[in-house]
Amino acid sequence: MKVTVSRKAHFNAAHRLYRKDWSMEQNDTIFGKCNNPNYHGHNYELIVSVTGEIDQETGFVIDVKILSDLIKEHIENAFDHKNLNLDVPDFENLNPTAENISVVIWQKLRTHINLNLDLEVVLFETPRNFVTYRGE
DSSP states (O other): OEEEEEEEEEEEEEHHHHHHHHTTTHHHHHHHGGGOOOOEEEEEEEEEEEEOOOOTTTTTTTTTHHHHHHHHIIIIIIHHEEEEEEHOOSSSSSOOOHHHHHHHHHHHHHTTTTTTTEEEEEESSSSSSSEEOOOO
16 A cells, blocks of 8 residues: 655745857747746745555655655755856756756655655645656
């Protein structure tokens, strides 16, 4: 029997969507106001879900305290109140779109969660815009 355990978290961060190898005009055409050279910010909401078999000894799929600590250490501490373009090495050469942020979050957490467990990241950039990544 598989069960999914989820933990919500949030972080505030600034970013700019642009490509260094494109002209300002092309960046403006594709990314619009998200290409603001002075950056812009979001209050990101994050849901991390782990799916797997219930451990018969503990009754857990994963200890939620452990999941919470992993999110705090590897995501919130790394991203909260940061400029993703300037302060987070993962985005030095990667456009910090919601899609790319969700993949980076998944990659950061995947190495700390048992490979027998499925991992899913849902990242809300706004209350109405969100992305989901499952490592596929």
